[in-house]
Amino acid sequence: MATSSTSGIISPLSVTNMTVAYQKNPVVRNVSFEVNEGELIGIIGPNGAGKSTLIKAILGLQPALTGQTLVYGKPYKTQRKLVGYVPQRESVDWDFPTNALDVVMMGRYGHLGLLRRPGAKEKAIGMECLAKVGMADFAGRQISQLSGGQQQRVFLARALAQDATLYFMDEPFAGVDAATEKAIITLLNELKRQGKTVLVVHHDLATVEQYFDSVMLINGELIAFGPTGTTFTERRLQEAYGGRLTFLKGNPSDEPLIVAGTGR
Amino acid sequence: MSGFWIMLTGALVASCCGILGCFLILRRMALVGDAISHSVLPGIVIAFLISGSRDSFFMLFGAAIIGFVTVFLIQMFQNSGVQSDASIGVVFTSLFAVGVLLVSLNAKHVDLDLDCVLYGEIAYVQWNQISVAGMEIGPKAVWLLGITLFIIVAIIALFYKQFKLCAFDPALAAAIGIPVALFHYVLMGLVSMATVSSFESVGAILVVGLLIVPPATAYLLTDRLGMMIVLSLIIGVISSVAGYYTAAALDASIAGCMVCVAGVLFLFAFLFSPTHGLVTRKLRQRTTATREAY
Amino acid sequence: MLNLFTDPNLQWILIGSMLLGLSTGIIGTFAYLRKQSLIGDTLAHAALPGICIAFMLSGVKSVGYFMIGAIVAGMIATLGISWITRHSRIKPDAAMGIVLSVFFGLGIVLLTQIQHSSYGNQSGLDKFLFGQAASMTSNDVYTMMGVAILLIVACALLFKEFKLISFDSGYARGLGFSVATLEQLLLWLVTIAVVVGIQAVGVVLVAALLITPAVSARYWTDRLGVMTILSGIFGALSGAIGTWISAGTASLPTGPLSVLTATALFVGSVLFGPRRGVVAKLIRRYTAKREWAAEGKGKAGAASSAKEREVSA
Numbered sequence: 083m084a085t086s087s088t089s090g091i092i093s094p095l096s097v098t099n100m101t102v103a104y105q106k107n108p109v110v111r112n113v114s115f116e117v118n119e120g121e122l123i124g125i126i127g128p129n130g131a132g133k134s135t136l137i138k139a140i141l142g143l144q145p146a147l148t149g150q151t152l153v154y155g156k157p158y159k160t161q162r163k164l165v166g167y168v169p170q171r172e173s174v175d176w177d178f179p180t181n182a183l184d185v186v187m188m189g190r191y192g193h194l195g196l197l198r199r200p201g202a203k204e205k206a207i208g209m210e211c212l213a214k215v216g217m218a219d220f221a222g223r224q225i226s227q228l229s230g231g232q233q234q235r236v237f238l239a240r241a242l243a244q245d246a247t248l249y250f251m252d253e254p255f256a257g258v259d260a261a262t263e264k265a266i267i268t269l270l271n272e273l274k275r276q277g278k279t280v281l282v283v284h285h286d287l288a289t290v291e292q293y294f295d296s297v298m299l300i301n302g303e304l305i306a307f308g309p310t311g312t313t314f315t316e317r318r319l320q321e322a323y324g325g326r327l328t329f330l331k332g333n334p335s336d337e338p339l340i341v342a343g344t345g346r
Numbered sequence: 347m348s349g350f351w352i353m354l355t356g357a358l359v360a361s362c363c364g365i366l367g368c369f370l371i372l373r374r375m376a377l378v379g380d381a382i383s384h385s386v387l388p389g390i391v392i393a394f395l396i397s398g399s400r401d402s403f404f405m406l407f408g409a410a411i412i413g414f415v416t417v418f419l420i421q422m423f424q425n426s427g428v429q430s431d432a433s434i435g436v437v438f439t440s441l442f443a444v445g446v447l448l449v450s451l452n453a454k455h456v457d458l459d460l461d462c463v464l465y466g467e468i469a470y471v472q473w474n475q476i477s478v479a480g481m482e483i484g485p486k487a488v489w490l491l492g493i494t495l496f497i498i499v500a501i502i503a504l505f506y507k508q509f510k511l512c513a514f515d516p517a518l519a520a521a522i523g524i525p526v527a528l529f530h531y532v533l534m535g536l537v538s539m540a541t542v543s544s545f546e547s548v549g550a551i552l553v554v555g556l557l558i559v560p561p562a563t564a565y566l567l568t569d570r571l572g573m574m575i576v577l578s579l580i581i582g583v584i585s586s587v588a589g590y591y592t593a594a595a596l597d598a599s600i601a602g603c604m605v606c607v608a609g610v611l612f613l614f615a616f617l618f619s620p621t622h623g624l625v626t627r628k629l630r631q632r633t634t635a636t637r638e639a640y
Numbered sequence: 641m642l643n644l645f646t647d648p649n650l651q652w653i654l655i656g657s658m659l660l661g662l663s664t665g666i667i668g669t670f671a672y673l674r675k676q677s678l679i680g681d682t683l684a685h686a687a688l689p690g691i692c693i694a695f696m697l698s699g700v701k702s703v704g705y706f707m708i709g710a711i712v713a714g715m716i717a718t719l720g721i722s723w724i725t726r727h728s729r730i731k732p733d734a735a736m737g738i739v740l741s742v743f744f745g746l747g748i749v750l751l752t753q754i755q756h757s758s759y760g761n762q763s764g765l766d767k768f769l770f771g772q773a774a775s776m777t778s779n780d781v782y783t784m785m786g787v788a789i790l791l792i793v794a795c796a797l798l799f800k801e802f803k804l805i806s807f808d809s810g811y812a813r814g815l816g817f818s819v820a821t822l823e824q825l826l827l828w829l830v831t832i833a834v835v836v837g838i839q840a841v842g843v844v845l846v847a848a849l850l851i852t853p854a855v856s857a858r859y860w861t862d863r864l865g866v867m868t869i870l871s872g873i874f875g876a877l878s879g880a881i882g883t884w885i886s887a888g889t890a891s892l893p894t895g896p897l898s899v900l901t902a903t904a905l906f907v908g909s910v911l912f913g914p915r916r917g918v919v920a921k922l923i924r925r926y927t928a929k930r931e932w933a934a935e936g937k938g939k940a941g942a943a944s945s946a947k948e949r950e951v952s953a
Contacts, residue, residue, distance in 0.1 A: 371730075371731070371733075371734040374731050374733050374734075375733070376731075376733040376734040376736070376737040377678060377733045377736065377737055379737070380681075380737055380740070384844055423910065426910055426918050426921070427916055428855055428910070429672070429675060429677065429855075431675065431676075431677045431678045431733070432672055432677040432851050432854075432855045433855075434677075434678065435677050435678050435680075435681060435847050435848065435851040435852075436848065436851055436852050436855060436903065436906055439844065439845050439847050439848035439851070439852070439899055439903075440848070440852075440899065440900060440903040442844050442845060442896075443845055443848070443895070443896035443897075443899040443900050443903070444896070444900065446845075446893065446895070446896040447892060447893070447896045447897070447900070450891050450892060450893055450896075451891065451892065552741060552744070552745055552748075554737055554740065554741045555737075555738075555741030555742060555744070555745055556741075557737075558734055558737035558738055558741060559737075559738050559741060559742060562730055562734050562735075562737075562738055565729070565730065566728060566729075566730070593749075596749070596753070597752075597753075597756050598749040598750075598752045598753055598756075599748045599749050599751070599752040601745070601748070602745045602746070602747075602748035602749040602751075602752065603745075603749055604745070605741055605742055605744075605745030605746075606742065606745045606746050606749060608742070608745075609738070609741075609742030609745065609746075612738060612742070616724065616727070616728055622728060622729065624727045624728070
């Protein structure tokens, strides 16, 4: 798996031997993979499987026991500008005194350097990104007065403003309304059209096949990683979820129809 | 003239604290400010014992270092699993105890008055003048606080976007390469500086009042961080001026009155803020309800 | 040192400090578990205006009146904190800071009023704030003893109720307990402990008597009963050792020494606590890393052998 770049194109993200332990037992064990450029990749696994932890370790937000991350062939630290990150919505205080446009403009801070302040150009980019997620009308709205879905869209707009080529999204679909879900998926496809690579931590097994090109199944360790059609199978899922899934009887094992998962 | 210097000192203290307090309450570290303002005591005493003088520079230096130590210890205990408020409590009480012990051990050499540390003596500000070439150019406290305010304003203005992002979303800040820990310690260093420059005038505990109350009031009045800082400054200055006159009228502690005025202003904002006030929101609910009824 | 056991005055102080440490340690356990460690600090500062008003109304320095004043002020303060957090977006830590500093500011204003007017002999009033364990008289010790016994008996009687509201107040409400009353009662007990503690160690340090023994005890056990007793023992030990060191020197005050003793016990607990301690954690992390390296791509082996190691250790 480590040398799959047969075409000679450098992979947008290659992770080798990533192991993360909070205390005693590693929550992420020896994960290695390499993603293809321009794909939408779903990271799937049961609660506590280490999905968010894996992303945080890749981004250096969580110290890893072992492991290396290369972004376009170079260490992550030198390539930060190429990487966009959408944290879980609960990770920030939405009572913070700021408005939607301002949050989106924060996405530009990495490009501004040490001392430059955001100006008219950043404002224009911010408005453009808000428009892309259908939030242009809410630019001046205090962020606590936005609905959960709208807050999520502001976060996405902020990631767009980062103008990255490789994106990490931590459960963007968690607890959002149908309109937001649709807006997010349109956006993901738009990013894909631009040749960008997106890794999404995802919980809803029913929509996996519809949304993602590739699937990464994780339960502490990497269970399987590959094209959705061949990877998202009942056997693999049972392996990842440890038999805690219910399937409709009579389905062929290659094309499972999920009825209920143990996800929230 | 004395009234002018006292009000100016109070306004400078309120300004230093008001700016930094905004970041403290947004990062939910209001009580870290409390901890720093108490644990500054041993820093001042040690600086005094080493330097042998009440020179403000040494005191400032000693206090800034002990401020770092405080924050570092709180962080360390938190990382090893102690609840955050418990670790704040353990650290500042221990350091304060060390301070009290050092004072009593060296009672003969230290003319630091514990009462003064706790309550401050802003009324005496004008007696301690700085003179250059025989000319008196103003009270020492005013100069000290002026320089502190200048440093605070300069650093916050230069790195405004970093401080803002670190307060709002430290994970993103770290992901785009902002040294979050460094800015955390810079902020704490500034809080220590502000505390020690202020404590002689208003006392260790009332510094906490000016660190927290005006920013909290501003937080209820606006939805923009920049505006919050400006309002916090204005509220702080109003508190110190109004506090001075109240104290003069009541013949009471000036610093105490300043904090009380700030408290009254907070209560007003809490009840009547146009956007977040308790009464305002109730009234708005009622009007919507009656409109719905028709 | 010998005079500690012969000098009756020192004996009083020793008994007083131990009882104080014991009762604050016990009551502090519940404050800590309710994540209200700093409530002690807030109550201590908020007590000042209550004490001043009690003095202005009564005109005498009496611990009984002071306690009533402090309890009333403490109740208003805690109501204020919950009021602010419930009805605005201000977070609990800031609300605590606001109440603490504004009450203390008010207290100082009242204190200067008292000093500037003719309330007679008020000289002891501000000393009340810094604590004077060394000048405790047998009367003070009797008060302390009474209070300590009251606190211990109350905690023993209401142990199961306090346990429930500390762990899961929503569930307690579901079981039909009057959670609000119990919370208020616990708060009263904390206030009483704080007011007595203020006399011994002063406003700033009294918070330590409530927090430090409780946090230390948490490192040694996972059972509430054991933790409460241990916390009481740590508190009593701190008081005793503090008094003992203080008695051996000429000028060192008892309060800070007791607090620092408690801190030393705390640091020891954080380092060497059997499961949560830093050393234990470091050893676990080290073995995890080594096993990981040794077993290389090992799968379940790491987890199971680590478990064995824990059992044998």
